[in-house]
Amino acid sequence: MLLNNFHKLILFHQIQFQLLLLTAAPNLKSNATFQIICNLQKRSTAIMDRKNFTKSESKNQKGRCSRSVSSPSRTDHGGSLVPQRTKSQLGIDNCADTNWQTFSIPNLVANPYFDAAGGTYFQQPWNPNFFLNFNRCPIPSSSNVNHQYRRTHTLPPPLNYNTDVKGDKKLERRWESLSSHNKGGNKKFVFTLMSYNVLAQDLVQNHEYLYREHNKQALQWEVRWLNILKEIGDANPDIICFQEVQESHITNYFSVLEKKLGYKSIFKKRTGIRTDGCAIFYKRKRLQLMEYEKVEYFQENVPVLNRDNVAIVARFIPKEVHTQAFVVATTHLLYNPKRQDVRLAQVQNLIAEIDKMAFICSNKNGEPSYLPVIVTGDLNSTPDSAVYEFITKGILDYQNLCKRSLSKESGKELTGKVLVPESLQMTDNCQYAEMVKRRNEFHNGCGNSREDNLKISYIQDLKFSSGTLSHPFSFKSAYNHYRNNDIEGTTYQDRWITVDYIFYSGRKRGDSTAEDKLKLISRFQLPTKNQLGRIRIPNFKLGSDHFSLIVKFSLE
Numbered sequence: 001m002l003l004n005n006f007h008k009l010i011l012f013h014q015i016q017f018q019l020l021l022l023t024a025a026p027n028l029k030s031n032a033t034f035q036i037i038c039n040l041q042k043r044s045t046a047i048m049d050r051k052n053f054t055k056s057e058s059k060n061q062k063g064r065c066s067r068s069v070s071s072p073s074r075t076d077h078g079g080s081l082v083p084q085r086t087k088s089q090l091g092i093d094n095c096a097d098t099n100w101q102t103f104s105i106p107n108l109v110a111n112p113y114f115d116a117a118g119g120t121y122f123q124q125p126w127n128p129n130f131f132l133n134f135n136r137c138p139i140p141s142s143s144n145v146n147h148q149y150r151r152t153h154t155l156p157p158p159l160n161y162n163t164d165v166k167g168d169k170k171l172e173r174r175w176e177s178l179s180s181h182n183k184g185g186n187k188k189f190v191f192t193l194m195s196y197n198v199l200a201q202d203l204v205q206n207h208e209y210l211y212r213e214h215n216k217q218a219l220q221w222e223v224r225w226l227n228i229l230k231e232i233g234d235a236n237p238d239i240i241c242f243q244e245v246q247e248s249h250i251t252n253y254f255s256v257l258e259k260k261l262g263y264k265s266i267f268k269k270r271t272g273i274r275t276d277g278c279a280i281f282y283k284r285k286r287l288q289l290m291e292y293e294k295v296e297y298f299q300e301n302v303p304v305l306n307r308d309n310v311a312i313v314a315r316f317i318p319k320e321v322h323t324q325a326f327v328v329a330t331t332h333l334l335y336n337p338k339r340q341d342v343r344l345a346q347v348q349n350l351i352a353e354i355d356k357m358a359f360i361c362s363n364k365n366g367e368p369s370y371l372p373v374i375v376t377g378d379l380n381s382t383p384d385s386a387v388y389e390f391i392t393k394g395i396l397d398y399q400n401l402c403k404r405s406l407s408k409e410s411g412k413e414l415t416g417k418v419l420v421p422e423s424l425q426m427t428d429n430c431q432y433a434e435m436v437k438r439r440n441e442f443h444n445g446c447g448n449s450r451e452d453n454l455k456i457s458y459i460q461d462l463k464f465s466s467g468t469l470s471h472p473f474s475f476k477s478a479y480n481h482y483r484n485n486d487i488e489g490t491t492y493q494d495r496w497i498t499v500d501y502i503f504y505s506g507r508k509r510g511d512s513t514a515e516d517k518l519k520l521i522s523r524f525q526l527p528t529k530n531q532l533g534r535i536r537i538p539n540f541k542l543g544s545d546h547f548s549l550i551v552k553f554s555l556e
Contacts, residue, residue, distance in 0.1 A: 177522045188556055189555040190555075196232075197242075198224075199543075199546065200275065202275045204219055211545075213536050235524070239282045239287070243378045244332065245277060258281075265279055278377070279312070280330055282314075287319060289316060290325060293312070295311040295312065305345050323555050324371060327357050331350055332380075333387075340381070340407075343387045344390060344469070345420050347387055349426065352426050359439070370505065382498060383498055392513070417465045427464060428466045474508045487529050488526040492537070498526075499546075500546055521551075521554050522551070
């Protein structure tokens with residue numbers, strides 16, 4: 001009994017010490033209650049045993065993405081789409097266990113993180129839905145758990161957005177209002193969308209030379225993840241389109257978005273040996289997932305498509321407001337700066353998948369009607385590239401552009417008429433030939449009579465290797481890419497450039513695109529090249545080497 005009281009006394013002083021540190025930290029939120037769960041188990045038992053971690057069940061193999069239009073659609077049946085840790089594995093919701101005691105501390109919010117080794121890590125507070133763990137007994141210093149335990153008792157250095165040597169600039173991102181919406185209207189669905197390349201940790205470790213100028217501590221995944229998590233918590237988006245999500249992190253880290261913040265997810269790993277991929281997270285209370293497609297660009301015998309990049313295309317319908325459905329797509333295109341032709345072929349593939357998902361009907365002239373579409377991702381292409389021109393203008397004559405670079409330099413070999421072989425049955429209008437034929441067979445028209453529908457003919461659309469690509473959508477960028485005669489930067493590649501985008505569909509008006517069902521209400525401003533200066537990311541404030549893109553839409 002005396003020994004037990006002595007242990008409780010030690011625990012009490014540990015809690016006092018932690019509260020002292022936390023109250024000294026900036027940005028503590030008031031009027032909130034935070035649960036501290038004290039682990040009174042023996043130190044020999046790890047909080048989270050690695051053996052208990054569920055490995056991802058998805059295994060990706062190289063090969064062709066199914067082109068069959070008769071295959072059943074994959075729908076959301078309410079179950080989890082990615083593996084998650086159980087409560088016992090997390091060790092945070094087992095308060096009924098006699099080995100756990102729960103303390104309610106008013107006026108305190110902290111943001112520690114349960115990492116995969118069984119310890120905790122502190123970060124600036126922002127969310128009350130996390131838990132703080134104290135362990136009462138010491139363990140050998142050689143143990144990895146002890147390394148985590150020492151970090152538990154050390155607050156990180158002050159977070160500094162600027163790593164500029166001069167330190168004379170304060171870099172801030174602000175919301176920019178673009179249009180107003182009828183707040184009293186009950187037929188509009190207002191939602192926030194984020195697109196974010198989060199930089200898979202495997203890529204950091206495999207390409208260390210790219211981060212020579214960075215603080216090594218800021219490159220640690222535990223530090224970066226907390227900053228990413230904070231950014232998500234601050235923005236509170238309804239839809240998050242991720243790129244470079246490491247597959248092993250889905251269960252061990254990203255599952256917290258589902259457990260604590262109300263998201264559900266779709267994940268697609270890159271084909272081959274790559275360990276990262278794309279993901280879409282969405283708020284399950286606001287959106288219903290109707291259908292989705294995981295897209296593989298890889299075609300083994302097609303040199304222009306023999307890369308491991310992937311995409312996700314999903315159709316959602318709002319739960320709160322009765323509006324039409326809409327389509328969201330995210331992708332991460334090939335990085336190689338010299339292979340614009342590969343990226344163009346990947347975009348052709350992506351738009352063909354979007355066409356299949358978003359198509360509604362066609363009028364008597366054969367003109368298709370589509371659901372509103374949002375396309376996001378890291379395209380590894382700048383606003384002056386052929387890929388960007390094709391997406392925003394809807395047409396590109398590539399046959400007279402330089403092979404591979406798709407530039408207009410003279411004296412170099414031209415691309416010619418063939419971009420992708422006809423055997424893939426992707427038309428030069430970015431549609432699957434089989435889909436076009438089936439639409440004609442079923443007379444899926446918007447005409448007022450069956451006679452009008454029978455007049456529909458798609459023969460002119462079935463073009464292959466004509467030297468010109470086109471697509472049936474009118475896409476508009478949510479960002480301008482330039483501000484005050486200065487280019488906006490989303491990442492640093494020898495210089496600050498824009499390669500990340502959010503496009504949304506509208507309607508053609510002359511040579512420009514006007515808004516239609518989707519209206520851009522506001523956007524989270526991107527910093528410009530001059531503002532960024534010598535700042536490098538990731539740093540102790542930002543968790544990735546890309547800035548996130550965040551916008552607010554209104555859907556009629």
